[in-house]
Amino acid sequence: MTGPGLKEGSIILFQYVDLAGFLRSLESRYDGGGFEARFDGSSVIGFQGIEDSDLMLKGDPETLRRIPWAENLYRILSMIHLPSGERYNRDPRYIAEKVSKYSVEEFGLEPLVGVEVEFFIIDSLDVDTSTPEAGLGYSLTSQEHPWETNSVGEVKKAYHSVEPVDRLLHYRLLLHKYMEEVGYSGLEVTHHEVALAQVEAEIRAGSPLVIADDVITLKWVARALAEAEGKLALFMPKPVYRDNGSGMHMHISLWKGKENTFVDSEGGLTQTARSFMAGILEHASSLAALVAPTTNSYRRLVPGYEAPVYICWGYRNRSAMIRVPAYDDASKARIEFRTPDPSSNPYLAIAATIMAGLDGVRKRLDPGDPLDKNAYTLTAEERRRLGIKMLPKSLDEALDHLESDHEYLKPVFDDDVIEAYIDVKRKEAELVRTAPHPMEFRLYGGL
The missing domain is CATH 3.30.590.10 (Glutamine synthetase/guanido kinase, catalytic domain)
Known part of the structure; x- marks a missing residue:
């Protein structure tokens, strides 16, 4: 699923949820490939320590939607992975x-x-x-x-x-x-x-x-x-x-x-x-x-x-x-x-x-x-x-x-x-x- 109107150059909000339940987001320009982005897990409530901070977001294609109140903007809910590719055990979506x-x-x-x-x-x-x-x-x-x-x-x-x-x-x-x-x-x-x-x-x-x-x-x-x-x-x-x-x-x-x-x-x-x-x-x-x-x-x-x-x-x-x-x-x-x-x-x-x-x-x-x-x-x-x-x-x-x-x-x-x-x-x-x-x-x- 790529979402109606999604094309190269569109901006996607990669959204995920921290342990306390706060919704977080980063923006990335769609390059026609997959839905992936890296982030600093030590800056997120309840996630990683600063000594081992790298985490990765993989957008769930089923959740990709155009944001109706914005121009050429999409959102996707993300699954959190370790750099090794394994699912992150503190990812609330993974627990659900x-x-x-x-x-x-x-x-x-x-x-x-x-x-x-x-x-x-x-x-x-x-x-x-x-x-x-x-x-x-x-x-x-x-x-x-x-x-x-x-x-x-x-x-x-x-x-x-x-x-x-x-x-x-x-x-x-x-x-x-x-x-x-x-x-x-x-x-x-x-x-x-x-x-x-x-x-x-x-x-x-x-x-x-x-x-x-x-x-x-x-x-x-x-x-x-x-x-x-x-x-x-x-x-x-x-x-x-x-x-x-x-x-x-x-x-x-x-x-x-x-x-x-x-x-x-x-x-x-x-x-x-x-x-x-x-x-x-x-x-x-x-x-x-x-x-x-x-x-x-x-x-x-x-x-x-x-x-x-x-x-x-x-x-x-x-x-x-x-x-x-x-x-x-x-x-x-x-x-x-x-x-x-x-x-x-x-x-x-x-x-x-x-x-x-x-x-x-x-x-x-x-x-x-x-x-x-x-x-x-x-x-x-x-x-x-x-x-x-x-x-x-x-x-x-x-x-x-x-x-x-x-x-x-x-x-x-x-x-x-x-x-x-x-x-x-x-x-x-x-x-x-x-x-x-x-x-x-x-x-x-x-x-």
Whole structure:
């Protein structure tokens, strides 16, 4: 595949993703040959040391697309190789490839994944991290409503709102158009989410690699489109105090040929589905370090804002960490994992979630009874009696769990990858932990 209109002299953006999930790019003029470029791996988060820094990008021809908002410009997602030609074990795309191969070879099951990505479209973001006098403050502005006047009652009115209350329809329609041209699958549904200035974009289901590619593409397109509209796309899990945060819910099923192994002949959940859920529940605390991987993630994972806090499952229960959405035919039976957020590296988050579920299938774990109550309203005694534990309350706590519980990630994740990832995230957590917080000035400034 060479892409429509690609000819010698065209500029190609070689894009790849680092361990933390940041999209990176270099530009190269197409010479009519293959798609290769070399780069310095020591300058990339979580990659090589300076003493052994050379890495190589090999563009994946299946991902080559013309960029619709630019002239004679293309993008290609790349696979990372060592100078010897071997695949690079810390390449997130490689990890997403390996999880599908592992699932098929070891279990005879093919994962199908869909995601809902939530994010904010704001007019401006002002951040001051340089002067102690400012209290490391920030401010957001949106044309939809002044943030400071929000109340819980007002916030709920934003869900599925229409023009003129909804000021983001034009943006979402352009997002559909560009994703159809640049992505694999395109978007299935978009709408205004619960919070003011918040968007949800649902990506059509596919393989782990395809969907992770589409999530990365969505974030890139959303930011470029917002910039062109004089706005900012913000994928932080919790940018607004006392308002809903942004999740990246995963919808997962396992298939054997054309058979959805999550549903039986009577329309109920199979043991495979139950064990898959049980594996995710079993490893939820360590999994959090990969699916909710920022310090800001744990500002979202608090009671009352439709984000999961308790490790449990239920049917159609949005207060549970895993829910089973209603389905009207076998092809739509799936589980929805609600802990992930869009700050995660989608390749690692999707692969790790599948590995946790498959560990449950291997061990034939059982998730117990579904929760049919609002988890946020349970008393401590009720949670103890039901055996419901809480997710970690901080990134540091989640990383502690990942250090002690990561065998289930092998062989898709090497020890080297896990160690490098934890090191990157420990440094992030330390940076935030040692910086004064604006609320501290409010609480302690008068002492």
